[in-house]
Amino acid sequence: MLDARREDLGRMLRAWRMARDPGLLPGPVPFRGHRSYLTQLDMALLLGVSERWYRALERGEDRTYAREMIAGVVRILDLSPRQATALYRGTGHQPPRHRAGGARPDAALLDLLHQQRRVSWICDQAWDVVAANTVAARHCPWLMHPETNTMTWAFSAEARYQLREWDTKWAVPLLGQLRLAWQRWPDNERLDEVVRTVRREPGVAELWEDTTGVRGDADDAARPMYFPLVAPDPLDVRVATYGRFGDTALRWVVLSPVDPSVVFP
Structure with a gap:
């Protein structure tokens, strides 16, 4: 049975992914096309994990997700400090200390x-x-x-x-x-x-x-x-x-x- 809090975090993560414009990604994209959102497969390829493993994160499954994977999700989706903190804590990690500036290229x-x-x-x-x-x-x-x-x-x-x-x-x-x-x-x-x-x-x-x-x-x-x-x-x-x-x-x-x-x- 899924934990209600983790399941809710997974729903939020899915919404953040669907709202992310692939054209604004900070790094090279491993896919082609003109979609206005990222798929779970896109995220898996960008993170270097299996699609099943990333899907489990959005489903709210209680697994041991590497801190590096969570940091990658934050970076790819350009999450706000509050969103990032929720994702780190919700997956059992201490959020990194806030970095001054936070400038992002347009x-x-x-x-x-x-x-x-x-x-x-x-x-x-x-x-x-x-x-x-x-x-x-x-x-x-x-x-x-x-x-x-x-x-x-x-x-x-x-x-x-x-x-x-x-x-x-x-x-x-x-x-x-x-x-x-x-x-x-x-x-x-x-x-x-x-x-x-x-x-x-x-x-x-x-x-x-x-x-x-x-x-x-x-x-x-x-x-x-x-x-x-x-x-x-x-x-x-x-x-x-x-x-x-x-x-x-x-x-x-x-x-x-x-x-x-x-x-x-």
Whole structure:
């Protein structure tokens, strides 16, 4: 017998899914067509679970749903803080601490993002990823993980394999950007959390002390990055960051190969 509270949560989740416009999804969609809503199969494909497992969530079945799956549902359906809290608690999880800002790209910016044939994503003031295109999902799958942050990934052990010459070409300029943003927005609690996380990574504390004079705006510098689906050797890329006029809440990041003949499949 289904629990009445969980069954009611499932009905709300179904309504939230049916109200979600597929054209506004933060990531690439695994389906085609012009439907105005998402199906249960769409959700299952986006979450990487079986349709039966996702259907059980909407039915209110008392199962052990992974926290990562719930975070994915929140992200895909763009749930409000109250909706997200209800879904986390209703599935037995503690809701994540509220993140300052909560900026989301509009439909026009998402359309431009998905037209890009380069690795491209959008992040907020604290570098939390809020949207990524199909090319990014293929060549940088970490961007599609729930609650991914560009900076915390860039300083992780995993990143140091893809970001070549990491300590000089990547870590130093990124630390320059991070510390300047940290000073610029002292009230952003999420950004403060990101800084503390980054500084705990191996070797970063020393780099932090040694890079106080770094400008943090060297977007035009070529940096080597490994894309195994593109070439056997690292490629030089430039990292460009764009934003809407007068708006500092979102950053649109584009990785462009220095060699114009390089094409991302």
